Amino acid sequence: MEEMANLLAHIIVSKYQDHLPLYRQSQMWERFEVDLGRATMSRWILQIGDLLSPLKELLRSEILKETYVRADETRAQVLKECDRKAQTQSYMWVYMTGSSSHHAISYEYTPTRKGENAKEFLKGFKGYLHTDGYGGYKALAQSQDITAVGCWAHARRKFADIIKSTGNTTGKSAEALTIIRSLYKIEKDAKEAQYPPDKIQKLRQEKAKPILEKFKVLLKEHKKVIVPKSPLGQAVGYVLRQWGPLTEYLNDGRLDIDNNMAGRAIRPFAVGRKNWLFMGNVKGAHASAVIYSLIETCKANGVNAFDYFRYVLANINSTPENNYSHLLPWNLKYSLSNLHQ
Missing domain, CATH: 3.30.420.10 (Ribonuclease H-like superfamily/Ribonuclease H)
Known part of the structure; x- marks a missing residue:
C-alpha cells in the first residue's frame, strides 16, 4: 500500500506541480522498461479525485x-x-x-x-x-x-501596458504609475515595520487616503480631455468605475492593496495548461480541481506536496470521515516535517 501511495503521489506532483503531461511521464517510465500507460494514470487520477474530494469540501468550509x-x-x-x-x-x-x-x-x-x-x-x-x-x-x-x-495591481497594469506599447515615460500614464507606486511604498514600509492591522489602517488613513483623494480629482480631469475608448481612456475609466472597491483597503488593515495572492495561487494552472493544453472531460476537470486545491494549499502552508499525498493516500481509507480534517495540510505540517529528520 505504501509503495502504491508513493507512486501515485509521484504521478500527481509530476503533473500538477511540475507540469509534466501524462504522456511524457509514460515515456519516462519506458526508459526504465516500466509499462505505465497514459490511460492507466488517467484512470488513477480520476479515482484519486473522487477519493480526495471530501478534503476539497473541507477546504471550502474553511474558506467560508x-x-x-x-x-x-x-x-x-x-x-x-x-x-x-x-x-x-x-x-x-x-x-x-x-x-x-x-x-x-x-x-x-x-x-x-x-x-x-x-x-x-x-x-x-x-x-x-x-x-x-x-x-x-x-x-x-x-x-x-x-x-x-478591488485590486490595484490590475489598475497599475493598465497604465504600465500603455507605457510599454508607446514608450512614453513622461505622459499621463507615467504620472498615474508614479502615484500608484507611492501607495505601494506605504504598504512596503508597513510590512517592513511589521505593523499590526490596526496600525496599518491608521497609516493608510494618514498617508494613502490623501494621495488617493488627489488622484481621483486628477483622473476626473483627465477623463474630460481623453478619448474614452483609447487605452488611456479605458485605464482611467476602469479606475474610476472601481473606485469604491479599490479604496476599500483603507478601512481595514487586514486587507491587501492588491489580489496578487490569488493570482499566484491560480498561476500554476495557467502554466500547466501550456503543457497539457486541455482536460479530457468534465470528470477529469473536477479531479484536477481537487488535486490543485490540495497542492496549492500545501505550498501556501509550507508543506511538501509529495510527502503530503503519499501520507494521505496511504491513510485516508483507514481514517473515519468525521476525522478527515486531520488530513488537511496545515494539520499534518509538523508530522510530515519530521519524515526527513
Whole structure:
C-alpha cells in the first residue's frame, strides 16, 4: 500500500506541480522498461479525485468561515463538455482565505464564467471579497452581505501596458504609475515595520487616503480631455468605475492593496495548461480541481506536496470521515516535517 501511495503521489506532483503531461511521464517510465500507460494514470487520477474530494469540501468550509476571502479565475479547455452548444469556454476558479493563520485554497471548475458560479461557491459567506473588476463578482457583492475589495495591481497594469506599447515615460500614464507606486511604498514600509492591522489602517488613513483623494480629482480631469475608448481612456475609466472597491483597503488593515495572492495561487494552472493544453472531460476537470486545491494549499502552508499525498493516500481509507480534517495540510505540517529528520 505504501509503495502504491508513493507512486501515485509521484504521478500527481509530476503533473500538477511540475507540469509534466501524462504522456511524457509514460515515456519516462519506458526508459526504465516500466509499462505505465497514459490511460492507466488517467484512470488513477480520476479515482484519486473522487477519493480526495471530501478534503476539497473541507477546504471550502474553511474558506467560508473567514471574513476575508480572495477569488480569481482563468480559462480552461475541456474536450468533452456536457453541452458544447451553450458554451465554448470553461473556467477554473480559485478561492482562498485572506488573512487566517493557515491558508485554505480551493479550485473550482465550471463550464461558464457566469457570476452565478461564484455565488454558489460563496453561499453563506459574509465579509470582504478581494477580486479584480470582473462584473460577476460585482453582482455577487450587491446580492449578498459582501464588501467588494478591488485590486490595484490590475489598475497599475493598465497604465504600465500603455507605457510599454508607446514608450512614453513622461505622459499621463507615467504620472498615474508614479502615484500608484507611492501607495505601494506605504504598504512596503508597513510590512517592513511589521505593523499590526490596526496600525496599518491608521497609516493608510494618514498617508494613502490623501494621495488617493488627489488622484481621483486628477483622473476626473483627465477623463474630460481623453478619448474614452483609447487605452488611456479605458485605464482611467476602469479606475474610476472601481473606485469604491479599490479604496476599500483603507478601512481595514487586514486587507491587501492588491489580489496578487490569488493570482499566484491560480498561476500554476495557467502554466500547466501550456503543457497539457486541455482536460479530457468534465470528470477529469473536477479531479484536477481537487488535486490543485490540495497542492496549492500545501505550498501556501509550507508543506511538501509529495510527502503530503503519499501520507494521505496511504491513510485516508483507514481514517473515519468525521476525522478527515486531520488530513488537511496545515494539520499534518509538523508530522510530515519530521519524515526527513
